[in-house]
Amino acid sequence: MAFPISRQKALREWKLYFLIVPSLLLVCTFSYFPAASAIYHSFFDWAGGETKQLIGLDNFKRAFGDQVLWGSFKTVSILIVFNLFKMIPSIAMAVMIHRVKSDRWQYFYRVMLVVPMIVPSLVTLFIWKFFFDPNMGVLNKILDFTGIKSLLVSLDQVFGWGLFFENAPIGWLSQPDLILPSLFIWGFPWIGAVGVLIYLAGLQSIGQEIYEAAELDGVGPFKKFLYIELPLILTQVRLSLVLLVIGTLQGYGLQLLLLGEAGGAGGRGMVPGLWMYNKAFVAGEFGYACAVGMILFVFILMLTFLNNKYVRVDK
Amino acid sequence: MSTAPKDFVGSHKQKDWPKHLIICAFIIIELFPLYMMFQVSFKDNASFLRNPWLPSPPFSVVETRLAVDGTETVKTRVADWSEAFGSANPSDPAVKSAEKSFDLSVYKAKNWNFGLKLIGPYIANTVFVAVTGTFFTLTLAILGAYFFARYKMPLSGVFWSAFIVLMLMPGVANIVPLFSLLKDMSLLNTLWALIIVGVAGGQVFNIFVLRNFIEDLPKDLFEAAEMDGASHLAQIRNVVIPMSGSIIGTLAILAFLGKWNDFLLPLIILRDKELFTLGVGLIYLDGEYVKQWGQMMAAYFIASIPLIVIFLFCMRLFVRGLSAGAVKG
Incomplete structure (x- = not known):
C-alpha cells in the first residue's frame, strides 16, 4: 500500500500532482468527454457538423422499432455462444501441455503457441478471408480434397438446404445462410495463445502432492481435470469468459473486414457495433448512431454489474 | 514457473506420447496459415492453382503447343512435384513437346519487391505511431503510477x-x-491523432498494473533516495525504472502489439494514402487490386517482419511475462 501522508507533508509535496495531471487530462479529454458527448448527442438529430436539432427521445423510439438493430442483437448472442464454445480448445490445450512430463517440451510448446502471435491480427484476418474465397480459397480445396464436400452435397440433397452443389464452389461469405457457419469456423482450431498461457500459469500453482494423492486414489484423467485442474483455473476461466462476452458484444472489426459495412449478404453478419459504425460513417446519422451506441452501452453495463454480483473474479 | 519435478502431474500408468501427438496436431493446424502465407508468397496465381x-x-x-492451323505457341509453366524427379508430362494432348529444366525463377521474388513497395510506406508510418505511442504511454503511466503508489x-x-x-466502461x-472531437481539434487525418488517442487509451491498464508493481517495491529504497535529497523524478529514474524493467518490457510489448494491430481508429481518422498505417493500408489493398495472392501474401509477410524481430529478441520476456503478469492480475 501507498504510505499514508499528513496534510502538512502533502502540502509540501504538492509537486507530486504534476505527475498525474497529464494522464488525467488525457483520460478526461479522450475518454470522459466523448462518453458525455455521446449521451448528449443521442438526443439530437445530428449529421456530424455544426447544425444539430434537439429531438428528445425520437432517436431511442426509432431504435426500439429498428428491426436491423434487434436482429443484430440476436446475431451477436449467437456469436457469444459460438465464442464460449471456442474457449474449450484453449483450456484443453493448457491442461494437456501441463500434463506433459518434460519441462523442456512444455517450454517448447509454449513457444510454438506464441509463434502465430507474430502475425498481426489483421493479417490473420485477411488470410482467413483468403481461406474462405470460393475459387482460390483453401477451405474449399480442403473440403474437395478430403471428400467432405460430397458429403455436404448429399446432406444438402436430403435436407434441402440449397447451399452446397456438386459443381459450384461453396460461397462461404456470399451465401446469407453460410455467414454464421463461416463465423463459427473462423479461427479454427480456436486456440488463443494468451489464453493458454494464462491457464498454464494457473495450473502451475497446483502442488505435486495433490496429484500424488489423486494417483493413490486411482483417479482417472478426466476426473483429475474436473476436481483438481478446473477448480484451480476457474478464476482465469471466469475472467476470460467475462472479457470474451463483453468483447464480442462490442466488437465489430471482424465483421467489418470480413463482410463489409452492411454485414454481408442479407445483413446476416450485422452486429450492434457495426450498425452504429454504419449509421455514423456510412449513413451520416451521427445522432442516431450515438443513440445506438448508448443502447449497446447500457447492455454492456448491465452485464458488467451482473457479472460483478454473481460471477466473482477474485484477484 | 514451477520448479517441482513433473513426474506426478501426468499419471504413471498413462503414456505421454498421445498427449504429444494431440498437441502437435493442434500446433500444426495453428501454424498452417503461417506456412500458407510464406509458401504462397512465392507463387503467382497460376502456379498456386496447379x-x-x-x-x-x-x-x-x-x-510447345501445335494449334490446328499449324502455328506453334510456346508456354512456360512451373513443374509439378510429380515431374520434379521424372520427365515432364504434357499438360494436355495438344502439347507437342515438353522440356523440363532447372529454374529458380519459379520463385517469384518479384512478389516480395512488389509487396515491399506496396506496404513499405505504411510500415514506416506504423513504426512511427507505435514507437512514439508506446514511449509516451509508458512514460506517462509510470509517472501516474508513481503518484498513486x-x-x-x-x-x-x-x-x-x-x-x-x-476499465468497466465500454x-x-x-x-x-x-x-x-478530433475534427474540432483539427487532428483528423494526422498520425498524431492516433498517437494521442492511443496514449490516452493505454493509461488506465498500464497505471493499474504499474501501481501494484511499484507498491510492492521495498519502501527503504525510496526512503534512502529521499535522504540523499533525490527529487521525485530522480527517484523514478533511479529506483522505479531499474527495479521494474521486466514489467515495463512486457507492458511495452503489449502496447506495441496493440498499436501495430489497430485498424478501426486509423480507418476512421486517416484519409490520405501517404499517412496510412498498416491496418488501413492492408484494408485498402484488399479492396483495390485484382488479387494476385502471391503479392498479397508477400505483403502480409513483410507486415509481420517487425513483430518477428521483436519476438526473436524478447521471446523469453514474451512467454514468461505473459504468464507471470496473468497471475498477478
Whole structure:
C-alpha cells in the first residue's frame, strides 16, 4: 500500500500532482468527454457538423422499432455462444501441455503457441478471408480434397438446404445462410495463445502432492481435470469468459473486414457495433448512431454489474 | 514457473506420447496459415492453382503447343512435384513437346519487391505511431503510477476511481463523438491523432498494473533516495525504472502489439494514402487490386517482419511475462 501522508507533508509535496495531471487530462479529454458527448448527442438529430436539432427521445423510439438493430442483437448472442464454445480448445490445450512430463517440451510448446502471435491480427484476418474465397480459397480445396464436400452435397440433397452443389464452389461469405457457419469456423482450431498461457500459469500453482494423492486414489484423467485442474483455473476461466462476452458484444472489426459495412449478404453478419459504425460513417446519422451506441452501452453495463454480483473474479 | 519435478502431474500408468501427438496436431493446424502465407508468397496465381499445398519444385517446363492451323505457341509453366524427379508430362494432348529444366525463377521474388513497395510506406508510418505511442504511454503511466503508489495524497482516491471506472466502461459508444472531437481539434487525418488517442487509451491498464508493481517495491529504497535529497523524478529514474524493467518490457510489448494491430481508429481518422498505417493500408489493398495472392501474401509477410524481430529478441520476456503478469492480475 501507498504510505499514508499528513496534510502538512502533502502540502509540501504538492509537486507530486504534476505527475498525474497529464494522464488525467488525457483520460478526461479522450475518454470522459466523448462518453458525455455521446449521451448528449443521442438526443439530437445530428449529421456530424455544426447544425444539430434537439429531438428528445425520437432517436431511442426509432431504435426500439429498428428491426436491423434487434436482429443484430440476436446475431451477436449467437456469436457469444459460438465464442464460449471456442474457449474449450484453449483450456484443453493448457491442461494437456501441463500434463506433459518434460519441462523442456512444455517450454517448447509454449513457444510454438506464441509463434502465430507474430502475425498481426489483421493479417490473420485477411488470410482467413483468403481461406474462405470460393475459387482460390483453401477451405474449399480442403473440403474437395478430403471428400467432405460430397458429403455436404448429399446432406444438402436430403435436407434441402440449397447451399452446397456438386459443381459450384461453396460461397462461404456470399451465401446469407453460410455467414454464421463461416463465423463459427473462423479461427479454427480456436486456440488463443494468451489464453493458454494464462491457464498454464494457473495450473502451475497446483502442488505435486495433490496429484500424488489423486494417483493413490486411482483417479482417472478426466476426473483429475474436473476436481483438481478446473477448480484451480476457474478464476482465469471466469475472467476470460467475462472479457470474451463483453468483447464480442462490442466488437465489430471482424465483421467489418470480413463482410463489409452492411454485414454481408442479407445483413446476416450485422452486429450492434457495426450498425452504429454504419449509421455514423456510412449513413451520416451521427445522432442516431450515438443513440445506438448508448443502447449497446447500457447492455454492456448491465452485464458488467451482473457479472460483478454473481460471477466473482477474485484477484 | 514451477520448479517441482513433473513426474506426478501426468499419471504413471498413462503414456505421454498421445498427449504429444494431440498437441502437435493442434500446433500444426495453428501454424498452417503461417506456412500458407510464406509458401504462397512465392507463387503467382497460376502456379498456386496447379499446386496449392506445397512449395513449387525448382523446375520449369516449356511446352510447345501445335494449334490446328499449324502455328506453334510456346508456354512456360512451373513443374509439378510429380515431374520434379521424372520427365515432364504434357499438360494436355495438344502439347507437342515438353522440356523440363532447372529454374529458380519459379520463385517469384518479384512478389516480395512488389509487396515491399506496396506496404513499405505504411510500415514506416506504423513504426512511427507505435514507437512514439508506446514511449509516451509508458512514460506517462509510470509517472501516474508513481503518484498513486508513493503516498496517499489528498484526492488520490478520487483520481484512482476515475481511472478504474473506465476499465468497466465500454468504449464502443465513444467512437462517434471521438471522431467529431478530433475534427474540432483539427487532428483528423494526422498520425498524431492516433498517437494521442492511443496514449490516452493505454493509461488506465498500464497505471493499474504499474501501481501494484511499484507498491510492492521495498519502501527503504525510496526512503534512502529521499535522504540523499533525490527529487521525485530522480527517484523514478533511479529506483522505479531499474527495479521494474521486466514489467515495463512486457507492458511495452503489449502496447506495441496493440498499436501495430489497430485498424478501426486509423480507418476512421486517416484519409490520405501517404499517412496510412498498416491496418488501413492492408484494408485498402484488399479492396483495390485484382488479387494476385502471391503479392498479397508477400505483403502480409513483410507486415509481420517487425513483430518477428521483436519476438526473436524478447521471446523469453514474451512467454514468461505473459504468464507471470496473468497471475498477478
